[in-house]
Amino acid sequence: METKISRDMVEKWLKAWSLSRKLPMPVRYKSGFKIEVGEEKQKIRYVFSELNDDFVELSEQINDPWIYLKVCSSPDEVKGKVSEKWIVQPQGYMMYCFRPMKSSGTSLCEDYRIEHEEYNSTTVVKIIAESGEQASIGRIVLLDDLAVYDRIVTEEAYRRKGLAGFLIRELEKIALSKGISNNFLVATEQGKAVYEKMGWKLYSLYTSIVITEND
Template identity: 25%
Template structure:
């Protein structure tokens, strides 16, 4: 594979916005170059997602220039098989590179391994519409780990998988992903998609998730708060 397909990025983004209760992503002004979504977070008001950075490098340069000129603090997320080239382009546009080591990953959820949480942890599963949230509670009832997954057709997009620092290295990550996969398959999903942090890549790989592309994230300068 010489590039990550834009359709795959779109599928992930459709679920990511649903998982976070964000507005659906819209095309950027430059047409097919990318999509954007309001995030409404301090220091991350808007996020732009590149769709064809590898196949059309000029499209990335256009996106980077628009992010650099944005009046709101805007992030640019770029799935790519050419991270070095992408970093050079976004840096030349004046963007600050935030993450260099995230991965775009997929899996067949119907073959996902199952791991139950060990005692004393208990699992809570809550589904509202297309989104399922799983929490793992310790003996005192506190949340030791949590995560969400949004089912869109046959796709399920996992998001915000976190384990509290005091409960790590106890198999909770595996139990969390098992519960999310089980819930997604029960709703008709077959393909899992996610963007993995550097810390999560080993876990997901051990569960059969496949690396499809690197993901580089950069940020524009935005407008200072006092202006």
């Protein structure tokens, strides 16, 4: 069952997201938030905790490409409120686990090693294969009483080996070492199944729309 969406929770997650990606902090924009991302194919992102008039009005005002509007709502609900100039992106899932995760008891094969890096309030954990290739990587940001997980990726050649689950638990150890067991992230369709096995639950559907370059 979905939980009532907290604007404060969305703001805290966005702050952690910005720290992880070394971007400016989010600023308030009406009932939502704005982040200057500055990338070629993501100039700005606006994030709203609910599908409301502020979101719809902004969608009508924007005509420039690569400005993302994101909202805690389903794709069908969003499609019904915005014009056809907007392209709906693959479904995202805000998820939470406000307790220690379920453990599978798996360990890392001796063919791999772990590396750590720290910046801002972020710790990066990498799993490196015997060949020296990066097999998996993820980040955790500790902000107040919340641990936010970000950009967790396992390379195609190393998938289905249990690396993602092991990596997430390594990130969790960092949070638990600071007494934090409130965990939060946005997952893809593929990642959602992995997190559910570890006890994560759906917080909200998360839909993104963007205008792309004209052909």
